[in-house]
Amino acid sequence: MFNLVKENSQRFITGTILLAVVLAVGLIDNYFLTWLFFGVIFMFAFYETLKLLKMDSHNNLFFWALMIWIVAYFYPNPDDLFFVIAIIFASFLAYHKDYDLRNFLPFLYPTSSFLFLLALYHDFGMDSLIWLLIVVASTDIGAFFIGKLIGKTQFSKTSPNKTLEGAVGGVALATFLGSFYALILVDLPYAIIISLLVSIASIFGDLFESYLKRRVNVKDSGNILPGHGGILDRVDGYLFAAPAMVILLRGLL
Template identity: 50%
Template sequence: MNELLTSSSTRIKTALALFALFIVVSYIDTLFVTWIFLGVFMIVGVHEAMNLFKVEDSRVYQYALISWIIAYFYPNPEVLVLVALVIFAGNLAYKRDMDKKIFLPLLYPLVSFLTLLALYTEYGIEVFWWMLFVVASADVGAYYVGRAFGKTKFCETSPNKTLEGVAGGIVLAAILGPIFAIDGITYWGTLVISIIVAIASIFGDLFESYLKREADVKDSGDILPGHGGVLDRTDGFLFASIIMLVLLRAII
């Protein structure tokens, strides 16, 4: 019992520290600070993904860092990973001595972090708050509704997740999402985006669970006490960010 309370306390303290850090970044609200903030999470996330995918080639870090540096100056950061993949494919064809799995950490999570940076540069820090409430609502709603009413297993990848819980999370995100949406979109537009982004975040969490099961590990890392790794904490956002960017560009 004491161990459970200590674990919960540690988890809450870490969550509050991360939230406080995000508030500071939001208050400063400059490209450089946001770029640094996301960049730290990106490089740790890439490291964790390499462990999950069992990739040991250090050139992944080089591709990721070069892409991230260029992203600071380039107007569409998310497409830079395509350049990294072209360079990788060229090296692979020329030298024939590279692990083909090297492209996996470039797709997950590098693409998503580049997309997060693109969201900031195009729509400002407010879009992060919107996405935060949508993803958190989907997560919290799924947990508590699932515990109270969950009976139907959602899928084999995550046995503890129920269909009722998933539905509850989506409904909560649909209620809270439009409240925190950015300006310039109708209520119905924000509702649709919130629902679709919530669904994406659920599958982002599911994908991370799948990777951990494949790698036979409990957490993606241990850098965040009580939470595990960066990917454990950001998995929903990694899918949600891509879908949100696509939808916002289509609507606005």
Template identity: 50%
Template sequence: MQTAKNSTQERIVTAIFLVTGVFVVGLINNFWLIWTVLGVIYLLAFHEATRLFGINNNSLYAYAAILWLAAALYPYGEDLFIIAGLIFAAAVAYTQNIPWKNFFPFVYPSAGMLFTLSMYQEYGITSLLWLLVVVASADVGAYVVGRSIGKTPFSISSPSKTREGVYGGIAVATAAGFFIGITIVDMPQAIIISMMAAISAVFGDLFESYLKRRAGVKDSGSILPGHGGVLDRIDGYLFASIVMLVLLRGLV
């Protein structure tokens, strides 16, 4: 009982620090500050991803750092992601001794982090607030609805999730995201983008659960007391950010 209480207290304290940090960074709203904060998050998540993928190659961190430095100078993160893929494919063909799985961390979490930075550059801090509200609402909504009326299992990759919880979380996230999205886009786009980002967040969380089950670990890391690792906190954002930016560009 005491252990559970201490774990809950740790979780609450960590959450307060995280929320406060996000609020301060958002209030300052400076590109270099956001680039730095996202970069730290990215490298920590990259490290955790290599662990989940079963990769032991320290040189990959240097390439990840170079990729993020390039993102500070070049505004289209998805271009850098594609170029990184081409370079890796060329290196594989040239050497014939590089495991393909070494590129996995450059897909996950790299793509989502690059899209997040690009979305900030193109649509400003409000777009990141929109993303934050949608993903957080999907998570909270799924938990509350799932605990209240959830009965039907959603996926074997995440046994604790229920279909009722997932549907409830998407509905809550769509409604909450709408009120932020409407300040950037028109009403139909705000609804569509919020809903699609919420659905993506669900599967972002599910994908990380799948990776953890394959790796045989409970959390992606232990850097956040009571919460696990960085990937445990940003998994939904890594999928949702990509979908949100693509839809913003395509529908607006």
């Protein structure tokens, strides 16, 4: 175990710094600051997604991404904006029949997920974001350590280094820790169900980003975070987990 931590020291140092920043934002618990924090991460993630989709030349899309995020600050239901985007894009596509359909992809991923993240905070408060953080981080940490220690069975061909044992261990840890924290928000049965399903969603969020990277044969989405790679490499699980948590909280409570 000690050797495992030592070999990944840079990863843990970066992770500790990121956690400190996140905790600071959480303790302050201010809507503008949280929106700004998510917005900075979103723009980096948007840029990395364009690279993974081989759309580096489509810099004009940054303007629309920024406009959407500014509107999201004032709009009462940020996640609804995705459907507005879809309608506008479909209308534009219908009018200009030769319009490049790929232009919509960065607004499907990761834009819609960040809108759900903001909606989670807007509708359910900072405690829900902390719950999400615990679930996704526990899934990632549990899968990493358990996979390294006892993992033997490949989980998916998309990401050969991930193991089934690691995935199950990560989900189990996240369900336990997430359910324990969630008792301040929901009853135990809901805490278990939501933590379990959100954890599973985060695994496939991670897997989807691995799929995008394999399409262009790159190891990381970027290099801004030492030991972790790019922003997408760090938030990929949240991009599936956040919509799942919003939908489950709205549907079950």
